[in-house]
Amino acid sequence: MSIETAPDMPPAHPFDDDKLREECGIFGCVGVVDAANFIALGLHALQHRGQEAGGIVTHDTETGFNQARRMGLVRDNFTSQKVMETLPGAIGIGHVRYSTAGSKGQTAIRDVQPFFGEFSMGGAAIAHNGNITNAVQLRRELIERGSIFQSSSDSECIIHLMARSMGRTIPDRMEEALRKVEGAFSIVAMTRSKLIGCRDPLGVRPLVLGKVGDGFVLASETCALDIIGAELVREIEPGEMVVISADKGVQSHFPFRPQKPRFCVFEHVYFSRPDSILGGRSVYETREAIGRELAKEAPVDADLVCPVPDSGTPAAIGFSLESGIPYAMGIIRNQYMGRTFIEPTESIRNMGVRLKLNVNRALIKGKRVILVDDSVVRGTTSIKIREMILDAGAKEVHFRIASPPTAWPCFYGVDTPNREKLLAANMSEDEMCAHLGVDSLRFISLDGLYRAVGESGGRNKAQPQYCDACFSGEYPVEPADMIDAGFQMKTAAE
Template sequence: MPPAHPFDDDKLHEECGVFGVIGVTDAANFVALGLHALQHRGQEAGGIVSHDPESGFNSARRFGYVRDNFTKQSLMETLPGSLAIGHVRYSTAGSKGATQIRDVQPFFGEFSMGGAAIAHNGNITNADALRRELIERGSIFQSSSDSECIIHLMARSLQRKVPERMMDALRRVEGAFSIVAMTRTKLIGVRDPLGVRPLVIGRLGEDGWILSSETCALDIIGAEYIREVEPGEMVVIEHGKLNSMRPFVPQQSRFCIFEHVYFSRPDSILGGRSVYETRRQIGVELAREAPVDADLVCPVPDSGTPAAIGYAHESGIPYGMGIIRNQYMGRTFIEPTEQIRNMGVRLKLNVNRALIRGKRVILVDDSVVRGTTSRKIKEMILDAGAAEVHFRIASPPTAWPCFYGVDTPQRDKLLAATMSEDEMRDYLQVDSLRFISLDGLYRAVGEAEGRNPKCPQYCDACFSGEYPIEPADMIEKGFEMKAAE
């Protein structure tokens, strides 16, 4: 199977989204709707597990979009019950066994006290060491996913109840995890002590409870947003009541700042802040830090749009849709011919020539990863008759890989890891190139004093190289951490 994003491979991709429902009729249908709203977090595959007192645990795992699989009545009728969880996955082609259905979550395990299923957003940074240890002790793995380690660790726990077994397992785990899990009667949510990945709680009617990666998935089913699952917190929902516990040593939270920049949907709420408003404010900060004489501010759709609006408003330069996105490409070209593949980004984006011709254009994008797409977009703008092209990027240079649940190229494939800002400008062949500063990004997300260098308020390792959790597996494979200053 070729990559799921043949014309969008110059972006960082969140690797999954999770959603769970308890206390409603036909819970799996609500989960399918929630996963549809979280599709941006993973387009490769999805899965749902439900529980019904008569038929027990039932599951369905499929490749492709939620809308193409979990809207079929014949399938949804096989997932009865008032309790269900689901997962959408993005995975890199080949390197993680992306084509294997056995890697698609949720994962299920049958324990002495009953079954349990888990769906995991994040990445376990000591998974290789845990897997070796578990295999040596007799565990038989069914997938290549790091998340399966949690099921095996739970199986080896001596605790009697599933939540306690999960606590035991997660105390052995290093890295980032937001988990939605279920037993026959319980819905469980838990975040790692740093709270790197998001997880929120919602209510639906009198007895319904929701756990979701983002608030936008609550909106689609008409659920009320209650609060976030806090870093290091486990919530257990049963018989209409939520119990909270703190199974980990408290730590300073380090939420992923790139969730604000790109991963989360703009209509979600993160940390009490509108993602859209944060991205618009990023554009305001960028206009203050990197002004330029120009005629038009143009977003690279869709992720650059809020920042471009903020840049235009702050700079006083008119905003215009100089690039139009083809909203209907979908999976039509998931297996393109070489001739079609060479058309590249033109299949997805088209230039509004009448607006661009003769203009000095500021292009606002969320990030530059490899730079390949940025070069193609620049060429399209110049071919349309633009007089000048200036790039303004709504994140600092991405110079380090993420090991906490984001699909990132190796460091030597990241443009900012091998080039200075001036060298990147020359490589992209644009009139100017500027990135928002790390302090400017922190101001945009609400930190008035900017970034605290002694104790950063967010995980910004992809920009700073300062990893809050040591990536033990990658260091063992030869990854070199940033030298201490």
């Protein structure tokens, strides 16, 4: 196997962007010429889902399995001819990541997926989006039985479970391994000739199937199909496994016990790109509908509706359309600041948000401004933005948030602060308003969010239609490892 790696580099997060971050994006294709080039393009489209590192594995009949893993952005690592020539073949998978499980914020090259394993029936590579909530327990058991781990990632557990399986084929071994896994997973995997895709029974994280020419594609989002000119075939269903080959096409089955799906509702709010399609709905249109619902629930007299760019833009447009208050670009984003920018000295670090966002002073001065953002996590960025708006001469500042208060951490593949650092876990809405120093603060209700994503009756409290644990504290899969580590689940009083 040809392996191309780069030295470990510390990730650069010099400025606290105060956002929840999706763990990763996955992409795979089979039956195409130069699969690595398609994968690089697909990962570039999924870069918003993970910006710390990326990796690609391909297979070629002459060179076998080939792999390249890099720290940093796709555009900086997988665009040179020198690197791409090391990844020949018509089948491959790729992955971009943030670090959640393992060494948070300390990504090492050994943790960069896809992971590769050599089995008796041949090699296989796997890339995982999500989080295994019983990974600590599984890892401990596997190590006691002799497994030697090469990374700190929970995803490596799947490779070791597959190695211990007695299944006759790699898909069989993957099925057996995944039955022992708890949490959330969307997976792309590959053998020498087969591309495999799978979602957990709840379908928490997304995965779609596309077709390009005579080949097939699996990706986290439809925007990754668009960039290579692939046609969306359908979403992979919760609990479904597809095995795809150039000669047999797509073979589908459902190896897990059926459960009521609980797709992550925050994919609609923030994680997915606005030009993607989720559940047959345009993400952009859903976010605009969230803004409309927010305007109905939390009206306020003001002169301008301004988004906090870029994630607040569709909701701000919806708020403006519903309220009749003019929409304006009161905050301008610096599109050219990379994540690394410059080595952050203390004086530069204190500039914080101003390096990424600047207020349109001529527009803001003397106005009552409604700022629409997707979420409030720690509140640090919200305070800085409020200061910038007031410094520019705004008369009033009103925050409208396109999601309910984020009061609980996510354990299903999202980088969430500890609960004590979540503003909404420690303060009421009025207390948060005073803490942020704004004239008013309102969040969309959980029922309002459900209505905006297409559930006309709102949230079914007895059997919620989505995973909304970060808002409700109701976890569809018990986070066993975190409970063992002392995490306190929601009580009846809460």
